[in-house]
Structures are given as structure tokens and as C-alpha cells.
Amino acid sequence: MPMPGYVFRDGQPIPDSEQQDGGHLGTSSTDRRRISTSTGSALNTPTSSATDGDHPTDSHALANADHAEKGAAQFNGHETIKNLGWNEHPKDVPDLVGGLDNEELWTLIRRFNKQMYHVKATTAPLLAGLDLNIADEDEFSPDKLRANVERLYMTVIIGLMGFGKHIARLRSWREPRRTGAFAATYAVAWLLNLLVPTFLTILIVLIVYPPSRPILFPPAPLALVDSNTGGVQSPKAGVLGSHDSATGAPEKHKGEAVEQEASNFVSGIGSIALSSATGKHEQGDPDSDPLNKSVPDPTRMAMAGADAKSAAQGGTPNEHHDKTKQPMEDAMWGKMRPVMHVIGDISDGWERFANALSPTAPFPKGRPRLILAAVLAPAVAVSLVTTAAMFMKMAQFGVGVGFFSDPLIWRGLDWLNKKYPNWQKLLELRNSILKGVPTNAQLTITLLRIGEANRAPLPPPPSSDEPPSDKPKSLNGDDVAMDASHDEIQAAIHQDPAEKEAAEVAAATAVGAEGKPKHRHGAHILGFFKGTTATGVETKLGVDKVRAKIGSTHAKNHLGVLPKEDEKVPTGPVDFKGRYKGHKGWVNISTAARVPCVSWSRESSDGSGGAVEDTIDRHEKHVAFKVPIQEIQELKKVGGLGWKAKIVVGWATGKTVADGLEIVDKAGNTWKLTAIQDRDELFNRLIAIGGQKWESW
Numbered sequence: 001m002p003m004p005g006y007v008f009r010d011g012q013p014i015p016d017s018e019q020q021d022g023g024h025l026g027t028s029s030t031d032r033r034r035i036s037t038s039t040g041s042a043l044n045t046p047t048s049s050a051t052d053g054d055h056p057t058d059s060h061a062l063a064n065a066d067h068a069e070k071g072a073a074q075f076n077g078h079e080t081i082k083n084l085g086w087n088e089h090p091k092d093v094p095d096l097v098g099g100l101d102n103e104e105l106w107t108l109i110r111r112f113n114k115q116m117y118h119v120k121a122t123t124a125p126l127l128a129g130l131d132l133n134i135a136d137e138d139e140f141s142p143d144k145l146r147a148n149v150e151r152l153y154m155t156v157i158i159g160l161m162g163f164g165k166h167i168a169r170l171r172s173w174r175e176p177r178r179t180g181a182f183a184a185t186y187a188v189a190w191l192l193n194l195l196v197p198t199f200l201t202i203l204i205v206l207i208v209y210p211p212s213r214p215i216l217f218p219p220a221p222l223a224l225v226d227s228n229t230g231g232v233q234s235p236k237a238g239v240l241g242s243h244d245s246a247t248g249a250p251e252k253h254k255g256e257a258v259e260q261e262a263s264n265f266v267s268g269i270g271s272i273a274l275s276s277a278t279g280k281h282e283q284g285d286p287d288s289d290p291l292n293k294s295v296p297d298p299t300r301m302a303m304a305g306a307d308a309k310s311a312a313q314g315g316t317p318n319e320h321h322d323k324t325k326q327p328m329e330d331a332m333w334g335k336m337r338p339v340m341h342v343i344g345d346i347s348d349g350w351e352r353f354a355n356a357l358s359p360t361a362p363f364p365k366g367r368p369r370l371i372l373a374a375v376l377a378p379a380v381a382v383s384l385v386t387t388a389a390m391f392m393k394m395a396q397f398g399v400g401v402g403f404f405s406d407p408l409i410w411r412g413l414d415w416l417n418k419k420y421p422n423w424q425k426l427l428e429l430r431n432s433i434l435k436g437v438p439t440n441a442q443l444t445i446t447l448l449r450i451g452e453a454n455r456a457p458l459p460p461p462p463s464s465d466e467p468p469s470d471k472p473k474s475l476n477g478d479d480v481a482m483d484a485s486h487d488e489i490q491a492a493i494h495q496d497p498a499e500k501e502a503a504e505v506a507a508a509t510a511v512g513a514e515g516k517p518k519h520r521h522g523a524h525i526l527g528f529f530k531g532t533t534a535t536g537v538e539t540k541l542g543v544d545k546v547r548a549k550i551g552s553t554h555a556k557n558h559l560g561v562l563p564k565e566d567e568k569v570p571t572g573p574v575d576f577k578g579r580y581k582g583h584k585g586w587v588n589i590s591t592a593a594r595v596p597c598v599s600w601s602r603e604s605s606d607g608s609g610g611a612v613e614d615t616i617d618r619h620e621k622h623v624a625f626k627v628p629i630q631e632i633q634e635l636k637k638v639g640g641l642g643w644k645a646k647i648v649v650g651w652a653t654g655k656t657v658a659d660g661l662e663i664v665d666k667a668g669n670t671w672k673l674t675a676i677q678d679r680d681e682l683f684n685r686l687i688a689i690g691g692q693k694w695e696s697w
Contacts, residue, residue, distance in 0.1 A: 058129035063449035069098030087570035099361035106461035107255035140337035150262035172230025223248030240493035250468035448688035556582025560675030561640035578676035599626035634664035
């Protein structure tokens, strides 16, 4: 592969006949004028002379702005796509975005890939100026619920854990100077009846002046602090391999340990989370999957187990006797969508507050903090003149008004609904004090748009099959600000030699004299069924190959879903290996033309990495479809196999299923691409190039 900075010919030149009519295939002149003049359209590049008013969202405007601090992806002037390190070792990738470490950027993108399933372009006005909000009609699926609960763990729960451990450190008096300062401040404020003003003033200082945060609350790795004693403890993982995870487990890249914890957290939840843990997402299943249909639903195991227990105790679990079973199941699943939305809203709110307190470039740094401080400043003034008795009187008055003024309240709400239909939306935090502050998903798409605006797509997060190192992560004075000796900290972050020796002995005893692992009788039986299942999977997919040759559309969509190792080749940022109607080929993103397009062809746009004219001509001859990116209305990730079949294939073969992507244009035409090696990277480029205002579904 070329080294970072290698310039690709990003697509083929458009013939003169196409350039004259705007490059849009099969549209009228009126439609072509609308495409070329639409907001944030194909001219969404550094060479565009568009003003801020021409950008559909604040995210698009920030992506095209001239940033003071720049990374490799923020230098414009490239006439062709610049490869900044796709498929390269992370150490060979330059700093991509100014003010943001590459590891933090890749953490955002990796979590963005898990969160985004389905997006639609919207023309509705944006109250907060940022797109990619969650749609109110967002469909429920257990896999989406899983993603939301994982996000809740990585944001809210981990944050609350950190807060709880800071409280434990203060209460322990193991840091006597800091605890003494807090105690003295509390005592003086209590004597002067200024507890609330003091608390609010400290809160304002923490918001407005970030350097005060490490002074008042010195950082320490989460897993290194004992939540009971506030002192140093050995991490639950046995070694301190990460700083921001609850277990301290080792990680290959920043944030991966927390993500694994979140996954295990969801897997340990009961009943409904059982469906989430299996990744049930029927909306993304293929239309017809014989392997998926022949696999039993594992989420029925919990209900079947309950029925078996009831029958053993003399009960009558049969649905003909129990008339409440189906209605209760329907009611429970019906309530899951609002529950999923609530979890998502809580995580979004937490992320917005975090991004307001510690903004990430290119979003403004001072304005969100000043707004939050301005909201609290009147509360400080009011608390100075409000006694405890006055506060209790006002609280009691509020309870009485709320209890006895129901008719007046409903009349007032009815008047508001008629006079100001969107008043409830305007009161939401994202549209008021947190207006313009992004969630992590909105931050990520802005960063992706920065790369596309400068013709330098951001490289995907690195990945490898190697396990993380067992060596402890390095620490410096800024990482551990605790009153503990160097020896105590080193003993805690390193694995106990006795435990390490015991683990090595256990591993050695599991290996026989001939150097082969010892297997129990049950393992042999399980291996037999596993091998039989793997053979059945291969047989099913082999039958699909025959059916595909006959002409079965559904069978064609299953070809290549289990790619062989020799079929995996480095792809991106211009060409992505994938299939269309079962045929092998390449998905090409062309942004060199006036109207950026996505197309599929039997040939890659540049052959095998070079910029040779005859290979470009071959690509043009084999193009099956070409869609202007500005005309894309909907992008939907779809599974290569059904969710049940994925479980079986993953267990029996250990292979990764290559998933697909559906593209829908404004006219309602649909193109389904399957067996895409780097589906998430293709999805990210497509949503970042155009000027659409996206909505997450």
C-alpha cells in the first residue's frame, strides 16, 4: 500500500455530454438545476465560494470554515483525493484534526459506527442548527436497545462511577490537605448560612475556568481507586491496562476497554436484554434468508424455560389456558421503543453537557460555558436573599398550585399548543441552553465532513486480531494525583507475581504431554455439533450459489457474505470491494466531477492502485449504476445474513459476515450492495460528502 499522502485518482472523468447537463443521469433540466443549486450540494468543497448562509447546518459551516489549528485533514487545495493513511499502521498516520488526538478521533468514529444504522435526509428546520438527531418515529429493535444501553454505560454510568470515587477519596482523608480545604470551606459556609451560594459559585468556577478542575478534583485512573476506602486498589483485571475503564483491562487502542465493558454489561442484563445480547435487528435482515428461517429463535428460550418450570409444578402454561401471555408480551415490547428513546435522550444530554464543558474543535470553546454560567448566576443572587424558611414556603406553595390548579394548567397548555405549537421542543435543553452543542455522533459527522470538504477522508479506526498487551499502561504525575507512595501504586498496577504464576501453572496443566490441549468429554460433544453446524452452513451457502446461477435474487444477495482470507484486500478511500446483484465488483465514490457520484462497476476506478487511463475507461464501461450523492435520500445498513443466522455462523465458523448497504434516492429508486468489506467506512463517506440534513432512524 502507498504511504500516507499518496494521491488517488478519485473516479473517472465525466464525458462532455454529462458535464453539459450537470452530470446527473436520467433527470430533467429542472431537476438538474435544483441539484446544482441546492443548499450544500456538490460545491461543498474548499474551492466553493459559498457563504455561511449557504450551508444547511452549523456542522456543514464548521466543516468548510478556515480553522486556526489544523491537522493533516484540514489543509485544502487538493484536486484529487488524498490518502492520509487508510490501511496503514496507526503510527504512520499523521495528526488528522487539529486539537484532537488520533486515538480520541478513532474512538469517536468507532462508537459512531455502532450507533448509526439508518439515516434519512430531512427538509424539516433544525431548531439547534445541527442535524443527525434521532427521529421521533425511530423504530425499535433489540440491537438498537443494546447500542443505547452500551452508550449509557460508556457515558453516564462511567461518569457517575468517577464522581462516586472522587467522593470516596474526599471522605477517606487519605489526601488530608484537599479534604481539609473542602471541610473548612463547608464549615465557614454553614456558619454564615451560605452553603447554597458557595456550592453554586464553585460550580460556576468549574464551568468557566477549566484549569480549576484538576486542582479541586485531581485525576486518577478509575480502576485504581477503591470505592469503599478511597485508597489505592489493584484493578479487577489484575493489571492497569487502561485509565478510563472500571476494570482497568488492557486495550489495544484508547476506549476499547470501556467498549468491551459496556458490551459485557448489556450481556449480563436479564429478560429483554437477552434479545439485545443476541443482536436481534429484524429490520436489517435480508428479505429472504433460508438459513435464518431454519434457525430457532434463541430469545424464546427464556419464555420456554418459564413454561417448562410451570408445567413441572402442575401449572398450565399453554397459551390456550393463559390468555394474558400474548397481550403482556405485546405490551412489554410496545413499551420498549419509548424506553429506548429515554435511554438515548439521557446519553445525548450527558454527551452535550460533556461537550459544553470540554468542547472539541472545531466547535466554539467559550460560548457554551458562558451560557451555563449565565444560567447559574441568577440562582446565586437569589440564594443570597432566600432563607431556608422562604424556600420551604415557596415549595409548599408550588405543591398546592400543582395539586389544585389542574383545570387552569390544562387550559394554559391548550393555549400554548395553539399559539406556539413547538413550545415543548423549544424548552428542550438541546434547543435552549445547550443549543449548538453537539452529541458525540454530531461531533463525529462534523469531523468526517471536515475531511471530505478538504478531499482528505479520515482513515478508519485501526484494527487487528492480536490480543492487547498484558503490560500495565504507563503513568505520570498528572495521571495519578493521590497521596500514595510510588511502591503502593506500582504494586497495584502490576499483576501479582503469585497470581501470574498460578495462571501459568493452570495453563500448563491444561496441555497434555504431547503439547496438545486437553479436552473434556463435553468439549468433544460440543466440537462435534459445532463441526456439523459449520458443514450445514457451508452446504446452505453452496446451495445459494447454485440458486444464484439460476437467477434467484435472494440467493445472489447471499454470495460472498463469508469472505475467504485471500479475498480480503485493502480498500478505500475511493474504491470499496462489494457485490451488486451477486456480481463481484467495486463501489466507487467520485468527487472529482462537479456532481459527486457513487457508482458500482466490475472494475475499480484505478485498476489496482495506479492512475492509468485505460483502467479508468474499463471502469466506465462496466458501470451498473451511478447515483449523484446529493440525490441520496436514505442510507440503511443491512445484514449479510439474518440475525439468528449470524449467531450460528459466528459460533460454528468464527468468520465475520460481510454486511450490505441500501441506497435510496429522492425518486424512490433503491440499490442494494452486499458483501461490502468496509461497509461502515463507505457509509461514513456517503453521509459526509453531500449537503443533506440527516436524521437517525
